[in-house]
Amino acid sequence: MKEGPDIARVAALIGDPARANMLTALMVGKALTATELAAEAGVTSQTASTHLAKLDGGNLLRVRKQGRHKYFSLATDDVAAVLEGLMGLAAKSGHLRTRTGPRDASLRKARVCYNHLAGDMGIRMFDSFHGRGFLVLEREALRLTSEGAEFVAGFGIDLDKLAAQKSPLCKECLDWSARRSHLAGSLGRALLSRIEALGWAKRDPDSRAVIFTQRGEAAFARQLAVATV
Amino acid sequence: MKEGPDIARVAALIGDPARANMLTALMVGKALTATELAAEAGVTSQTASTHLAKLDGGNLLRVRKQGRHKYFSLATDDVAAVLEGLMGLAAKSGHLRTRTGPRDASLRKARVCYNHLAGDMGIRMFDSFHGRGFLVLEREALRLTSEGAEFVAGFGIDLDKLAAQKSPLCKECLDWSARRSHLAGSLGRALLSRIEALGWAKRDPDSRAVIFTQRGEAAFARQLAVATV
DNA sequence: CAGATGGTTCGATTAGGGTCGAACTATGAA
DNA sequence: TTCATAGTTCGACCCTAATCGAACCATCTG
The missing domain is CATH 1.10.10.10 (Winged helix-like DNA-binding domain superfamily/Winged helix DNA-binding domain)
Known part of the structure; x- marks a missing residue:
């Protein structure tokens, strides 16, 4: 007991x-x-x-x-992960704090989860990375392959700087809206800030929503969330 | 807000x-x-x-x-997953309910987590399955490959019966002792009960520990947790 | 049927903890 | 130094919710 x-x-x-x-x-x-x-x-x-x-x-x-x-x-990211898990349970038992409004849809589409991209678009990016062999699931959590590193560097991310941090580079995080994984960890954070720096999207100051511009979303689909099926 | x-x-x-x-x-x-x-x-x-x-x-x-x-x-398994996550946070902040005793070590080695195998041995099995290509991480969570299905069937598990259940076949679950994934879902459950049926191990009636016999642990290492590195 | 056991409902008690007003410390700005 | 703002500590209040005793249903056994 x-x-x-x-x-x-x-x-x-x-x-x-x-x-x-x-x-x-x-x-x-x-x-x-x-x-x-x-x-x-x-x-x-x-x-x-x-x-x-x-x-x-x-x-x-x-x-x-x-x-x-x-x-x-x-x-830590673990705390965020547990919070997301709790949100999942709460959502399933039907206790949303607010009625499903217009903003809710945008939250489902793209939102920020402890500084990395979550929601539909986050999942699409994660799936695409996985399908293109950029990420592999290994004994020690998630690993970025050399192809992945090359791609990410080409996208304008300084991997050496990330590696210098002590927090893990790649991590999975479970969505509460969909029940699937998206990319967390310092790489996840770097990708989101790069997306913002490129002007593809910006955060809604009043919520967790991430709002993509039309051109930004198209570029995202072309480069980050390529379909692999 | x-x-x-x-x-x-x-x-x-x-x-x-x-x-x-x-x-x-x-x-x-x-x-x-x-x-x-x-x-x-x-x-x-x-x-x-x-x-x-x-x-x-x-x-x-x-x-x-x-x-x-x-x-x-x-x-659901989700509830169990959240509970494990909370255990992780609690363990990290140093608030164990009991002092680390002899039983604690066996809990870290092998224990039951909502009917599937967790702890070191659970992780080893999961890693091995993944390394041998039995499990792949796909957009829709974890998938059992055809090689995996063949192997599992050879191990004496009736996949058709499992497929008939509505609960998902494969799922990841995060350990609180190590911070890595092990196999949950109905397949995880079936594997553990098969392990028990084979007499490889039995559950400690007073705790969550799973105690392997010597021969059972050897057989486990030979068949289920083959090193792939 | 009676007896026993598993589980629930009700009411009363109690304790723990969230809340704020007020007073206090610390840092920065003019 | 004087004022303003950020944050903390203390004390008092209040309210929720956990707890148990007692009485009450439901189901099985003999």
Whole structure:
């Protein structure tokens, strides 16, 4: 009856509405300050402070002090993955927080998941990469093949800089809208920021949606999400 | 500030210690009755009843009535996956419920995760299957190749019977001890029960550990977890 | 039928934790 | 230095939800 790690602590941390709002807000990948998160959660700054201390104590957040500001972000990709998993369960049991509106469709199509591309387009890119042999599933998670490295470099991504980081290069992440994998990890992040730098898409400032321009979407389909079937 | 599914509800369900104990107990994959779960959680049958009703209402459980008994099991593999994810976070933040004891090592080596094999040996089998081309990662999750099907059939598993079930055949599941994938889904379940039927291993009745016999472990290494490197 | 066991419902109690007002510290700007 | 803003700590309040005793249904056994 007492074996394995203590789920209840972590789940209870996520289980409070205010804290859940904060975590969801952090899913966009940006670091947010305490007051921003307070607004996001709809509570005063005092209560936000206690919440954030608890989340930090549970190792769910990464904290950086900058001047008189305190920036919070999700601790690791694993945390984001668990949050996505919970969203999947919640969505399946029919408890959406908002009625399906127009914005919901765009969220399903393309959104940001802890700084990498998720939603339909994220999945299409992942599938295409896999089909073209850029990514292979190996014992140690996902690996970028040499062909993949070449392609990615040609797309304008500095792999050496990514390799210097300690966070894993490639990782799978499971979507809550579809139930399939998309690319996470530092490469996933780099790809999204490259897409933004190319002007193919930009993020909706008020939500997790990623909005592609017409030309951007076409270029995306031509280069990143080539059909392989 | 209000987009996507409502995490807090689900997380709060898991966040109560009693309910978390119940869910953890169900991770072995067996269906348990209400009183068994009450004992597992350390509460009276009345409170267990209310807890189980809530878990069921949150679509986390599957319920079957059999005579005067009520059998509970986890609703889907997704639920198990999220629970494993939470265990990973909890383990990383150092909050193990029990001190690392002798049993802990055996749990890391081989344990049951919602009826399929997890732990080191589960990962080795998964890697081997993948390396031998029995499993490929496709857009629609994991697929068993024809070579894989042939092998599995030769191992004494009736694939037609599995295909008749509506639950997915192959699925990945992430370990909390290692951070790697092992095989879930109905095929994962079938493999484990075949391993038990062959007398290679049997489950520890008091925990999630799976204990292999010497001969069983050798046979496992020879047939299921062949090194491919 | 009676007796026993599994499970549920109700009500009352209680404790834990989220919340905010107010006072306090720390950093930056003028 | 003075003011403003970001964040924390403390105390008090309040409310939800977990818990159990007791009574109640349902199902199986003899």
